[in-house]
Amino acid sequence: MKGSIFAVAGGAFLTLQGVANARISQSIGTWQTATITQLTGFVAALLILLLVRDGSWSGFRQVKPWYLAGGAFAALIIFSNITAMKQVGVTLTVSALLISQLCLTFVIDSNGWFGVMKKKMRLPQFIGIAMMIAGVVILKL
Template sequence: MKGIIFAFLGGACITLQGVANARISQDIGTWQAAAITQLTGFILALCILVFVRDGSLAQLKSVKPLYLLGGGFGALIIFSEVTAIQQIGVTFTISALLIAQLFLTFVIDINGWFGMAKQKMKVPQFIGIGMMVAGVIIMKF
């Protein structure tokens, strides 16, 4: 249950962040908005780290270098999301974003990328993705 609550919280924050960034970027530019978002995210995460003190930064050297690029993806996410929101609106952007996320998670699970256990996808999972795509198309038109 806790995982579902955090998933909904994360989804809500992605949407709020996208809308806020779209508004910021209208005033100062998209890459500037991405930089400010990354900076404020870093500051908040650092503050939480100071209080929570879980994990160990000493183990950073054991992390594969590829995985350290995750923060860089954040800048590309922000740029893409802001640009899409400005061009196609919030609802369609978030819908397309969710479909893209779900599709890529299927590919990751099927192939066992990033050290994840391989998963077999069955017909119901593919029907679910198809229904999501159909839903977005229906919403758009």
């Protein structure tokens, strides 16, 4: 239950961040907005880390360098979302984002990439993705 609440909160914050970033970028530019967003996100995460103090840094050297690129991906995510929201609006952007995430996670699960347990995808999963894509097409009309 707790995981579901965090997932819903994450989705809501992702949308709010995208809308705020699109507004900010109208005044200062897209890459400037991405920079500010990354900086304020770093400061917020650092403050939370200092307050909560969970986990440890001892396993840092065991993390594969590829996984450490997650922060760099965030800059590309911010840029892509801002640009998409300006061009196609919030609803279509978030819908396409969700479908993109679902399709990529589908491929990752199917192939067992990044150390996840390989899962066989069946017809219901294909139908679910097709229904989401159909929903976005309907939204666009």
